[in-house]
Amino acid sequence: MxxxxxxxxxxxxxxxxxxxAGPVTAAEPGGRSQPESSPPRVVLQDVSGQKHCGTLLSLTDEKLELRTGSGSTRHWPLREVLQLQFAPGRGDRRSAHADTTAPPLVLLANGDRLRARAVAIRDERLVARWATYRDWPPLTMPLETVRACLLRRPTFPQRHRSVSAGIAAAAIPQANNADRIVLVNGDRMDGELSQWTEQELQIETAVGPATVAASRVVAVAMNPEWTSFPSEPARRAILRLSDGSRLTVHELTLADGSSGESLRAVATCGTPLVVPLEAVASLQFLGGRAxxxxxxxxxxxxxxxxxxxxxxxxxxxxxxxxxxxxxxxxxxxxxxxxxxxxxxxxxxxxxxxxxxxxxxxxxxxxxxxxxxxxxxxxxxxxxxxxxxxxxxxxxxxxxxxxxxxxxxxxxxx
Incomplete structure (x- = not known):
């Protein structure tokens, strides 16, 4: 038992x-004047646990620039920073207590999670549309970095309760050496995915090819034998969005766009990202002194x-x-x-x-x-x-x- x-x-x-152990690099005072635009308000938590409120002026993989409430500007080495919380309370109110395993979801092999609906496979890349940010462009990511996709909530009968519980825990059951499609009635189809469009999925099974309507699919688990993920850089950050999405990123910069200030980054799966700062809940920095x-x-x-x-x-x-x-x-x-x-x-x-x-x-x-x-x-x-x-x-x-x-x-x- x-x-x-x-x-x-x-x-x-x-x-x-x-x-x-080792020397602490203190935040350095700077002399930058206040820009005309309104930089995002953040709460910075350093490795000692102290919190500092201010506005974020610049951000790179090595350091950030923060203007404190007193009006002074300081440069913080990222190795001394644990986390940036954007617009305190805004992102957390929408996502801190949300069901982050609710569909639609794209689960990556490194544990990252996207609140997005997978809609197609093109040129060995998965195409997904954001569920909350519907005016954002679709995402594409290398297929080998994807662990599974959850498309909708299951409505399994009693005999499939264990399968439903596994999906609810973001532990979509994978097949051995095969792709797996889980249908709305709890049935499973194992084989090799040959096509995925917004209308249907095609899979080569042991008994021959099969086509299933996308509306009947609850989840798709990729063949674990073909799943791989690039080595992650030592210096990286966990980006959490206000919808509950979580991505490991690097090559961070701030940029102005047509809709205001944005965060530019590259996900460790290889996908470039441009995210409006109003959708960023937090950045948790890894590879520093903590x-x-x-x-x-x-x-x-x-x-x-x-x-x-x-x-x-x-x-x-x-x-x-x-x-x-x-x-x-x-x-x-x-x-x-x-x-x-x-x-x-x-x-x-x-x-x-x-x-x-x-x-x-x-x-x-x-x-x-x-x-x-x-x-x-x-x-x-x-x-x-x-x-x-x-x-x-x-x-x-x-x-x-x-x-x-x-x-x-x-x-x-």
Missing amino acids: SEGPMRVFAIVLQLGTLLR VYLSDMTPVEYSHTPYLAGHRPLQKDANVLGGPLRLRGREYAKGLGMPSRSQVTFELSEQYERFRAVVGIDDSAGERGGVIFVIRAEGRTLWKSGPLGRISAPQSTGWVDVSAVKRLTLMVDF
Whole structure:
């Protein structure tokens, strides 16, 4: 018997988890005068956790320029910045508590997610139209970078409940060495997709070619044997839009367009983007002085299930493979751990401080209780109180790890 949902636990590592030891590059004062246009209002959070409000004047892969409330202008190296929140409250009101697994969705192989409807395959590229931003041009992306597409909500009968639950968790079931089409009645067709248009899909199955109307398709999962993703650059950012879309990007710049200021970037799947700043909810910067444990390789991991069924450590996902969510808020970075489990990372005294937010993932059931412990060199550095399904997430605060060789995170009953 597999472990029940009451034991599902997600450790969410919010913002800066580990700070590298070394000199801090402070924000430098600048002398730029105020431009005629109105730059976007942002809240900048630096690697120490401090927040700074102001207007964004410029942005590149290396630094940004911010005019603070006092009127002074400062240059911030991106390695010292954790996140930019655009127009505080605007993007979050529309998307922070939204169902980010609701269709239509395009799911990429690196975990990125687009609120867009796939409509065609042309020249080995998937074509998709934005669901919310309907006046934006269609997206195209290399087909090998796409994991799956969810076109509409399933209406499966009772016997297909498990399939429906998997899709709702953004875990569209893939076939072994085949593309898979899931129909509105729950039936599946496995084979090789040969054509995809707005009207129909064609697939070569083991019993011959088949054509199905696009209106009958709930989801399409791509052949995992053909899925691949380019190596992501060390310096990159997670772009979150106000509709809940999430893309990993690099080559960031600000530009003026016909509809106002825009963010230009290149998605790590290779797709160039031009996004109006009014649609940007946040930018979370990776590859700087703050390091996320989900980007590190653990030296040890163990799980002792309450009943039976071993669960692996999940990076940037809950233990079911879906998005990390605590009390309605989604986190792009973090670890999904079942109870009772523990994971150890090699720090080698190269980091200064560690911080995390912990809680039981929203995908868990209503019952159950766990505690979370941080240990190093046989000592307990931090221990949570009992956490239940309805408990508010707990913050560890900053934990000194400057003399820590190995850091262990534990989830217990």
